Amino acid sequence: MKTNSSHGLHGASLCTPYLLLVPLGLLAALLVLPSLGPSNARSDGLGVLCGGAGADGYSVSSGDDEEKAAGTAPPPGAGTEEFSLLVGVLTMPSRRERRDIVRMAYALQPPAGAARVDVRFVFCNVTDPVDAALVAVEARRHGDILVLNCTENMNDGKTHAYLSSVPRLFASRPYDYVMKTDDDTYLRVAALAEELRGKPRGDVYLGHGFAVGDDPMPFMHGMGYVVSWDVARWVSDNQEILRHNDTHGPEDLLVGKWLSIGGRGKNRYSLKPRMYDLNWFMDNFRPDTIAVHMLKDNRRWAAAFRYFNVTAGINPSDLYHQP
Template structure:
């Protein structure tokens, strides 16, 4: 019977450098995909369209070469369990062309993740995508989450403030370049922009929760406005409450109503328009598919024998 030889010291000397190289490769991979500073979010996702192997480096190089004309943080309020929806939304934004001259970062916003299974899966998303904010609040829709978001942003991004901060939902398809085009000629302070509710004859008293934008100074004001908490005005329909904060304080004087370019997708899904800024009520995959087809998001897919699509 042939006996197997035990490894010799020479064998270990040969294998050791290989193991060290493998470890270094894994660590560098984690560093590339981990959540870090700088402009990741949508900026990185858009960079991938250009075929760059290291999107973060590509975005950083562009940022150093030219200071952006404007910067926008898009916070998508969602819940940990909506993982499939986040994957669709990430791809929907990643396949959009970059907004020229703008730094746009997209973040998914949760409150505290208390379930240990969800916490583990969310941690994987954070490590891989680096596009999640977890606020210190109980998960909710109209019981203070929007307040927690706007009041936290100035502290979280104090080192690199944005010109504008947006709140939107995971059932809204935002066409980023179109929104940037609307923001570009606007002032950089005291701005409140979105889909205006027509209440009391004034279509700009409140902006619909499908998506609205505040200038950085207004987000900073929310973070320090003690009167909001004193009136217990964090509870209630979040879009109406935010409008109330601004109205009572006489703030947000530069108001812009983007109807009809922001709208709800109809029951028959037949009211899409080419100049859309945001399409709301994409509550299921069929509505997302209809919207993505309308805007030719997958038109650039290359023919291949590896897949057969209708």
């Protein structure tokens, strides 16, 4: 994926032990900066997904680079910004190849109009020294890493840690919407943005709705769901969730449970069947897809890229052959 800068090798005279400390120090900075207060949220060097970046559609640049290019960052709702969306892709440190694929999947998409869409890859604490070094380098190169203060897990509180941390980390420039999704989901940002344009900015809970009994959608499928900023802030402030130890179990079902008990997310929207699981035979892609889930291996990602013509606009070159 394109960035606004490239990194060379400098200081060849440094001793090897000191070089090995650099990535670990970078990761430590990522963990410490969010705790310094909301004033750091906009200039933390985390990645920003920018719409309309020439032929690439989306490109990742650092928050610092974006502010230098644009001058002072505008307040929410200023200028032509229609609405803003934070996409948190929950992943694990060892899935580096998957993250590279997902980055390309976002970078090669068309713009989402005037919407501001920022993407972060979300981890819990990175404890393995090898992973810590590689994630730190990844953060420096791509600028799209968010490390939470939790133990890595899937259904043991990570989603709660994400939703409850976002309002504090980005308090200086709130988003209209916050999305949780997974690294085996192909999200078509422009299609989602089109759905959000006509929706309220408050008390929203949107995704692939599950029907249970007479309730048409008590919760949204974990492949990806969106809540409005006020709902994320309510989750962050609601100490009852932690007091009752209500973060352990299927994370998508639990989010629906919290909101139903608290009377939140009353504006509920199911985007089924445009958000769906890919079946075993990989023959159920839809042209109007918003998100397709269960892309568990490279073969499935390749099938998705072929179906959605991701490489259709590639420039011809003598350096490669595109079948």
